[in-house]
Amino acid sequence: MRHSRPTYTDAFREQILALYRSGRTPRELADEFQPSEWTIRSWIRKAEEASAPADISPDREELLRLRKENRRLKLEREILAKAGGLVRSGDEDCAPVFRFIDAHRATYPITIMCSLLNVSRSGYYAWRRRPPSxxxxxxxxxxxxxxxxxxxxxxxxxxxxxxxxxxxxxxxxxxxxxxxxxxxxGLHGSSRRRYRGAPKPRPPVAAPAPDHVQQDFTAEAPDQVWVADLTQIPTQSGRSHLAVVLDVFSRRVVGWAVASHCRTNLVVDALRQAVQSRQPEGVIHHSDRGSQYTSILFGQRCREVGIVRSMGRVATCYDNAMCESFFATLKTEWTHRQSYRTPAEVQLSLFSYIEGWYNYRRLHSKIGYVSPVAYEEAHAAEETHAATCRALRSSPARAA
Missing domain, CATH: 1.10.10 (Arc Repressor Mutant, subunit A)
Structure with missing residues (x-):
């Protein structure tokens, strides 16, 4: 089927010109009626040329020619600026160029766009008639x-x-x-902000524990190594503080707490939640040397439940890199994209992220693009299968 241009009667053109003379712009007329803005401007130009006197002086004729050339150059520059490097050369794919022409055909003349972008008009119309591949x-x-x-x-x-x-x-x-x-x-993932904070000095009375992790954030099973840390979340009524405990094996948040203060009770609450939900035996608890983790109260709680404390060096973020990475992910994907008025809003928002999204649904790149809960469930299924196989191999009937 051949491409056919719409035809307009002389009466229709006169009405459009009358609306233009009454103060309407060509763009407004193009938005309201069917002709494109370029077509309406062409009618206006022809009408002005027809009404101009026949005996034009050479200077006037040269001025009109230069104005026409200037309009053409401005139009070409505007098209090339919007095209963004789509000028075709060689055997490149014409589809992006044709899509650009099709998107701007109501604003610019197709002939000029095809000439500037080095494609043919026939090729463009053939592309429009062609069904999607x-x-x-x-x-x-x-x-x-x-x-x-x-x-x-x-x-x-x-x-x-x-x-x-x-x-x-x-x-x-x-x-x-x-x-x-x-x-x-036009889709993209969340990206991190650049931030540089100053380390806080450790109180002289604090007694750090040895570093049992040594930047080796790996574990063979759940509840062998935990990492913990604190961070701040700004609100309109002041700062809120978040304490978390992560399992190194699955990257799962096993304990967390939010408060308007950063006293020792905050990290103790996060530890209590982790212990209640996991019931560990001899787990290593790794953190930095913040005053909350070196306090006497926190040390007593760890000894009561049989937790072995571990601490990294001062002002060395790499010694607790897993927790730092979690906080960067949390702020990039969640808190930096929201505004909180009160600590209560922070509590509800973090519950949605940690318990509703991060632990159960978010795909983690370090564990094979599965969620932490799914990773632990797969490990438990493997352990059950291995135990069943060992039991079958050691059964008396099997031995006989």
């Missing part, structure tokens, strides 16, 4: 699914985690394709 239809369906995953992650997932979520759903695709479709759709 199978690849384009597949990209559209995949983009829809990417948008759903991105929205479900509170708009925090980038291409790696969205790719992992697609693989978990059974969708086979490459990470680069996911990144390309996210760029096209």
């Amino acid at each position: 199978a690849r384009s239809r597949a990209d559209a369906g995949l983009t829809k699914r990417i948008r759903e995953i991105h929205a479900a992650s509170y708009e925090t997932y980038g291409a790696p985690r969205i790719h992992a979520a697609l693989r978990a759903d059974g969708t086979r695709t490459s990470r680069k394709r996911v990144a390309r479709l996210m760029r096209t759709a």
